[in-house]
Amino acid sequence: MNTNQNKNQNELGALWKKKSKAGMSFLSGYINDHDGQRIDVVVFANSNKKNDKAPDYRLYVSKPLESKSKAPVSSKPETKSKPVVEEVEDDIL
Numbered sequence: 001m002n003t004n005q006n007k008n009q010n011e012l013g014a015l016w017k018k019k020s021k022a023g024m025s026f027l028s029g030y031i032n033d034h035d036g037q038r039i040d041v042v043v044f045a046n047s048n049k050k051n052d053k054a055p056d057y058r059l060y061v062s063k064p065l066e067s068k069s070k071a072p073v074s075s076k077p078e079t080k081s082k083p084v085v086e087e088v089e090d091d092i093l
């Protein structure tokens with residue numbers, strides 16, 4: 001079996017380095033659950049780490065921002081909402 005094929009079969013997802021508008025570095029990407037369903041995730045450094053047993057990073061399900069204004073109801077199908085943070089490439093992490 002090809003090494004690349006074996007690696008892809010074991011891959012759970014992918015992450016990309018990003019930076020928020022406020023300058024905070026994080027990872028954004030997805031994981032696949034046991035049924036193969038894609039789950040969008042974000043990973044942030046644990047800024048409240050109090051001891052060595054506390055995790056260095058925390059993983060969260062990424063949820064789209066909810067619109068603050070009430071838009072008129074449309075018969076058009078919904079489009080995917082924008083991510084919670086603006087994605088900007090970053091070499092830090």
